[in-house]
Amino acid sequence: MKLKFNLSNLSIRAKLLAGFGAVLAPLSILAAITYFTLAGVQDVLETTQPKTAYLADVRHQMWSLRFDIANYVGFDTEGRQKIKGSSAEKYEALEAALKKFTDAPGLTAEERELAKKIGEGFTNYQQVRPRWFELIDAGKMDEAVEYRAANTNKWGAYVVENTAALLDATKKNDAGRRDQQLGTVSFAHRSLTSVAVVALVMGIAAAFLVLRAIIGPVARLRDTVAKVSEGDYTARAQLQSTDELGTLGGAFDKMLEERVGALAKKEAESEALNTSIIDLMRAVAKLGKGDLTVKIPVREDITGALADAISSMADTTAKTLARVNNVSEEVRQASQLGRDIVHQTAQGMDGIRGTIQETGKRIKRLGERSQEITGIVKLIDDIAERTSVLALNANMQAAMAGEAGRGFRVVADEVQRLAERSKQATDQIGKLVSGIQAETNETTVTMERAIGEVVKGGELAEKATSQVSLIDKLGEGLLGAVRAFKLPAELLQQTAQPAAAEARKVA
Structure with missing residues (x-):
């Protein structure tokens, strides 16, 4: 059975709904593309921007701990107690920053491996560092120098080197993601432009069809009324549509x-x-x-x-x-x-x-x-x-x-x-x-x-x-x-x- 669509058979309400639907459909597609594109951009921003900040905090805390060792020898007793007291806070800040990095979404295998090495090296650093303080406090400067070269400098440099490597890998991986997202954004921009053009064309076409289906019968009724007013009693509207205007024209005739x-x-x-x-x-x-x-x-x-x-x-x-x-x-x-x-x-x-x-x-x-x-x-x-x-x-x-x-x-x-x-x-x-x-x-x-x-x-x-x-x-x-x-x-x-x-x- 062949169905034939005729706009004149629809009611005025249905015509208006059809016209709005023809405009809203591409606009809905446009909104969906925009939403998913912005969601992707937001996801990239959320997964790239905080990680470098976390690693920068790790590197800062590590260098601060190493500077405290260099300064410890020249401080008096009170200054040395402050350095020891601040060590725990710096340990917690470094561990917290490293944990935030490892908990971040979208980490690669390389990033996870380097983060693991940083954690292991920092743990060893925490274990050997107190012994150096004890040697300095006991006045064993020569033994402390040897201990520092063999232990604290070793694990401190290990943490710093792996942190730098992790930061480079993270920047490289994030740059790739941003490039990929820029390509997605560029594609979305082209898609949005195409959908907007289609929506504009469909809107103009729908508006033209709906207005023609409404204004045409109204103009015909107006002309018929004018002829009857001038004395032409043979004038008839003869509207063929089955909508409200067609019903009105039939009743008028x-x-x-x-x-x-x-x-x-x-x-x-x-x-x-x-x-x-x-x-x-x-x-x-x-x-x-x-x-x-x-x-x-x-x-x-x-x-x-x-x-x-x-x-x-x-x-x-x-x-x-x-x-x-x-x-x-x-x-x-x-x-x-x-x-x-x-x-x-x-x-x-x-x-x-x-x-x-x-x-x-x-x-x-x-x-x-x-x-x-x-x-x-x-x-x-x-x-x-x-x-x-x-x-x-x-x-x-x-x-x-x-x-x-x-x-x-x-x-x-x-x-x-x-x-x-x-x-x-x-x-x-x-x-x-x-x-x-x-x-x-x-x-x-x-x-x-x-x-x-x-x-x-x-x-x-x-x-x-x-x-x-x-x-x-x-x-x-x-x-x-x-x-x-x-x-x-x-x-x-x-x-x-x-x-x-x-x-x-x-x-």
Whole structure:
């Protein structure tokens, strides 16, 4: 089975560990070489430097002992006692220095042999030396001279000569070790240089690979975000790595797909809602012109209930008007029958006529004011309609643009201006309503004067009671027909309120 290594399949943590490992591995080798090289140097220093010092101490103590013999003859008793007293200390110092030398690591066979000879010679020297002191103290100078030549000088020279030979051998052996260690140090230096170069190259390569594996996907994600911010909703990161950045890129691409799909669905819904609203506006315009045969298509969106209510109102209005027409015909016939009786009351009602005419004029003015109100209400409806459409457009612009909603500000400004017009229209309605109220008060006063005139014509009105009764019945029928006409309008209002609320939510 063939394994294929791919850096992009590793996590960011693993990539960083791999990069550090690539650098730390040669550095560890470098540290190991340095450690063992320094340990070797230290070992050479520990085995070479103290030995010459030990031998120098041995030679110094031996010469000191020999000088004491030469000086002993010229000293007095007190001086001779000091020389004898210091002999033991010098013996111990020489033996201690010789023991340190023999205990030192790395001694050759030659060095051990010479050290053994020094020890044997020094032992003999210690044994013969006290006898010489005794001969000098006894005044036997000639015998002491002979004894010194045959014994103390012999073993003292033996120790000194072997010490010098051992010192030369030690220096020679130590020089060889140092030369060997210098060669090792030189090799270690070359090795350290090579390993350092390899570590540097591997570190640069590892850093390049790791940075490329991290910075590349990050740059791609950054470019994708920039394209989406500029309005390119087809931009995708499409990262192929399986690390954390690859997971992030996949989640980002999935979020873009879901977002674009949601925007497309929202746009389709908004377009359908616009179409439904335009159809409703056209149907209402036809109804306003008196075309009661209009039929509004009923859709499944929030305008369906409103369209159904308007169509039902148009049908009911048509039927109601037909009934009103029939009732009007019956009223006309009944009026003809009561014309003669009404003629007799006409003279009595002349006084009432003037008052009624004045009332009619005022009511007419009130009606004209009402027409003005109707025009203003229509203006408010137009503004509300445009505001709704602009609100829908603003919502679509904001949804498509995300945070960079530049187009939304333009739409928002237009909505603000329309709102100001609505406020102006509302103020005009308030003023007109106040005028209507004033006119109504005046009409009430006039009607009170008309009541006095009506009393005068009451006697004549009694003769028309029977005919008026018939007219009342017909009027009740007409009132019922008008009430029936009012119900669909109320139904339309009740249905339009939730539909308008849903439209505001969509906007």
